[in-house]
Amino acid sequence: MSLHHHRLIKAVLLILLSACAQPVQARSERIISLAPNLTEFVYALGAGSDLVGVIAHSDYPKQAQHKPIIGNYQHLDIEKILSLKPTVILSWAAGNPSQQLAILRQFHIPIVDISPQHILQLPAITRKIGRAIGREQQAEVLAQQEQAQLDHFTKDYANKTKIRVFYQIWQHPLITISAKSWLNDALQLCGGTNIFANATTAYPQVNLEQVLSSQPQAIILSSRNKQGAKIWQQWNTPAKHHLILLNPDWISRFGPRLVKGIQQLCQQLNTLRLSKHDTP
Known part of the structure; x- marks a missing residue:
């Protein structure tokens, strides 16, 4: 083999090695998010610039508020979605109109359903979204x-x-959670016992008598629900002195800030334990 051929092979190898050494670039997508928590995931994974449309109430981070809104939980603007030419749609089957999702599938747009059932699925959900959006x-x-x-x-x-x-x-009507809700997982992680864990539906309607007779030690509700907190002051229950107010955007959205909500819940329950002279 001639010296020229040796130099040529060496040059080709250097080019190949150089190409392999380059960092892998994330592929560019045109993403539509059909739930506020999914919008948060897209930004948390660094793909906010690829987001071309969001569902109503996608308010975090602030940049999401400037994205085109393509509908709400009750209605999706199919024409607007198609005009945005999405390459992938992230859906939340439990919160999106099923008939309109079926229409979108007819246009052969990849629709990735994100419907977790348990909090421990959070890392797997994160990976699934990562694969879907590159x-x-x-x-x-x-x-x-x-x-x-x-x-x-x-x-x-x-x-x-x-x-x-x-x-x-919620308070009118009085709505709570059962073991079928992933929010119950947060209680279990934090050492809480749900007095309505055995209810037959995920979000059962109950009455005040049922709550009072179950003798809860604490009542958990949204920090924004001032009216919901007031209803307990008129009743003779020790729990009214232990109202745990949680940030609903953290604990009620199955998104990247969920762990902050769980941490807030765990810390407040532990504060209550300590006030009862329990060993930390």
Whole structure:
């Protein structure tokens, strides 16, 4: 083999090695999010610039508020969605109109359904979204962080003295959660016992007598629900002195800020334990 051929082969090898050394670039997508929590995931994975349309109430982060709104939980603007030429749609089957999702599928647009049933699925959901929008590396980093935080909650709180709680979703009518809601997982992680865990539906309607007779030690509700907190002051229940107010954007959205909501819940339940002279 001639010297010229040796030099040519060496040059080709250097070019190939140089190409392999380049960082993998995330592919560019045109993403539509059909739930506020999914919008948060897209931004958390660094793909906010690829987001071309969002559902109503996608208010975090602030940049999301400037994205085109393509509908709400009751109605999707099919024509507007198609005009945005999405390459992938992230859906929340439980909160999106099923008939309109079926129409969108007829246009052969990839629709990735994100419908978690349990909080421990959070890292897997993060990875699934990462694969769907071409952000696998970013998703893996975030998923590992989430797993570490969930493991921390289990280690530090799950085995502490149980506290009986009533988790109030709404007051008129009085709505709570059962073990079929993923919010119940948060209670278990934090060492709480849901007084309506055995209800047959995920979000059952109950009455005041049922709550009072179950003798909860604490009542959990949204920090924005001032009216919901007031209704307990007129009743003779110790729980009215232990109202746990949680940030609804953290705990009620199955998104990247969910771990902050769980942490807030765990800390407040533990404060109640300490006030009852329990060993930390």
